[in-house]
Every structure is written in C-alpha cells, then in structure tokens.
Amino acid sequence: MAGTAITIPEIQMEQVSMQYDTGASDVLAVQQVSLKIAKGEFVSLLGPSGCGKTTLLRLMADLIQPTSGMIKIAGQSAREARLAQKYGIVFQNPVLYDWRKVKDNITLPLEMMGVQKARRSKKAEELLELVGLQDFGSQYPWQLSGGMQQRVAIARALSMEPEILLMDEPFSALDEFSRERLNEELLLIWSKVKNTVVFVTHSIPESIFLSDRVFVLSPHPGRLSSVVEIPLPRPRTQEMRNSPEFFQLIAAIRDRFEGV
Structure with missing residues (x-):
C-alpha cells in the first residue's frame, strides 16, 4: 500500500547452502535455506542433532562463508556486520x-x-x-x-x-531445573536489552517458551521445514509450560519434523 514503510530485515538468508569438504567426500550441511528475522525478534533454530543449526548460526556470524546463497545483516554483508561488531555470541560452553x-x-x-x-x-x-x-x-x-x-x-x-545475540545451545549441559530457570532469566535480560536473538536448541519446549517464532529444520541435510508462530503472551511465565496451549504447540512442532 502507498505510504507503507519498507523494513529491512535484521537477518536475511536467500537460498543459502553450505557444503564441507571432509577430504574423503563432501558433506552437505545446509541446503537452500531462506529466512528473514526482524529487528528485536527472538527466534529459535530447532532440529535434531546434525541438522545444521550451528552451521546456520556460524554463517550468520561470518565465522564461515556459504558455498552458495546470500546473507544480509541489516542490509550489510555478514562480513561488514562482523567488522562493525554487530554480533555477540554465546557458545554451548561458557569458555x-x-x-x-x-x-x-x-x-x-x-x-x-x-x-x-x-x-x-x-x-x-x-x-x-x-x-x-x-x-x-x-x-x-x-x-x-x-x-x-x-x-x-x-x-x-x-x-x-551488539545488535544481534547469537546463542548456540547455551543451556544444553545444565540440568532441567537450572535450564528452565535460565530460560526465564534470559527473557528478563532480553526484555531490557531488546536486541535480536537467534537461539539454537534441540528442545521443543525450550524453543516455544523463549521464541516469537521457531524455525524448524529437517534432519541432515538441514533444510527449513517450517516456521511456527508462537502466540503465547509475554512476559512468559512458568505456569505457561503446563497450559493446554503450550502442549498443543509442542504437538504441532513435533508433527512438522520431516522424516519423523
């Protein structure tokens, strides 16, 4: 419509693929992934082990470069964004x-x-x-x-x-009680900072509790299977984990995994 502002996505991927040369044979880790993430959005990359979640995160951060496709960060290349220090990264281990x-x-x-x-x-x-x-x-x-x-x-x-916080399964090594508590604390931090968060996880409940949207990846090679909107109100509370809506979302996401 006339007068509608055009918003540049904070993160944009178009037909991104990543193939690793292992010496003996090539391994296709990510295949033709296209996605857009808005500024200030909290999204999760969800999928089984080996589906390319961490590879996608590393591609966004310009730690590796795609075999094919295009990546833009707020209209810049991933390299320009990295040099401009637009990223903060939290790894699986605190390091x-x-x-x-x-x-x-x-x-x-x-x-x-x-x-x-x-x-x-x-x-x-x-x-x-x-x-x-x-x-x-x-x-x-x-x-x-x-x-x-x-x-x-x-x-x-x-x-x-940083404008963007990239998190690679940061709570996976913790017990379930600590993990749920840190989920709540992370959302409290995010509510104050309001940056864009991309969170890698293989936990369906964790992705639902944290996210505005969940990007579901198929088993190897990683392809974007579906995108699930999470309509739960914010702030998220512990009680929501036991609500019918929460369990319905778990079932809906589980049904979207290809090959399951």
Whole structure:
C-alpha cells in the first residue's frame, strides 16, 4: 500500500547452502535455506542433532562463508556486520578464563578494544546487575555454578552492546531445573536489552517458551521445514509450560519434523 514503510530485515538468508569438504567426500550441511528475522525478534533454530543449526548460526556470524546463497545483516554483508561488531555470541560452553575474575572475563572484549579501565569497570557493574551477579564480580569462574558461568558468558557477549545475540545451545549441559530457570532469566535480560536473538536448541519446549517464532529444520541435510508462530503472551511465565496451549504447540512442532 502507498505510504507503507519498507523494513529491512535484521537477518536475511536467500537460498543459502553450505557444503564441507571432509577430504574423503563432501558433506552437505545446509541446503537452500531462506529466512528473514526482524529487528528485536527472538527466534529459535530447532532440529535434531546434525541438522545444521550451528552451521546456520556460524554463517550468520561470518565465522564461515556459504558455498552458495546470500546473507544480509541489516542490509550489510555478514562480513561488514562482523567488522562493525554487530554480533555477540554465546557458545554451548561458557569458555571463561579461570585465572581472570568474573568482572574481568566480562570486560575482556572491551579490554581488547582498548577501552579505558574506568569505563570497563562501570560497564562490568552494569552487566553484572543485568544478569543478576552483582555480588560475584570478584569471584573466579571455577567458584560459580554452571548456570552462573553461562550468565557470565551472556554478560560478556553483551559487553559490546551488539545488535544481534547469537546463542548456540547455551543451556544444553545444565540440568532441567537450572535450564528452565535460565530460560526465564534470559527473557528478563532480553526484555531490557531488546536486541535480536537467534537461539539454537534441540528442545521443543525450550524453543516455544523463549521464541516469537521457531524455525524448524529437517534432519541432515538441514533444510527449513517450517516456521511456527508462537502466540503465547509475554512476559512468559512458568505456569505457561503446563497450559493446554503450550502442549498443543509442542504437538504441532513435533508433527512438522520431516522424516519423523
């Protein structure tokens, strides 16, 4: 319609494929994936192990380059976005330095960028409060639980104020109780930061609880099987996990997996 604003997607993939050369034979990890993610949206990439979820995340982050297809980040190439530090990445393992205090782990990216110590210290205080660890800045990572370590990793990823937060199964190593609690805490953090989040998981309930939309990937090679809108209101609550609507969404997503 006339007068309608044209919004550039925060993340756009068009016919993206990724083939790895393993020496003995080529492995097609991702096949012709096209998707669009809006600015400020929380989406999950959901699928079984080996379906290309992490590969897609690495492609978005420009850690690897696609064999074919196009990737745009807010209208820029993935490489331009990476150089402009538009990304924060949280990996499956926190990857913290045990000899650095928690606050120094958080500000490491700022230190590497040459940010002055006073500014780093102020930023560390803000981020520690954001992730609920304001009393643990002087501790060392080995003194914290696994869930607390992952919150430190999230704080570190947010230290450069990235527009996009990429999360690769960050809670998969935790027990179910800790994982559900951190799901709630992540949404609380996101409600304050309001950046775009792409979250990789193989847990259907986790993807539903967190996301605005769930991108369902088929088994190897990874193809975009379907996109599921999650109509649950925000803020999400623990009680929603036991609602009929939640179980209906679980059943609907499970039915969409190809080959199952």
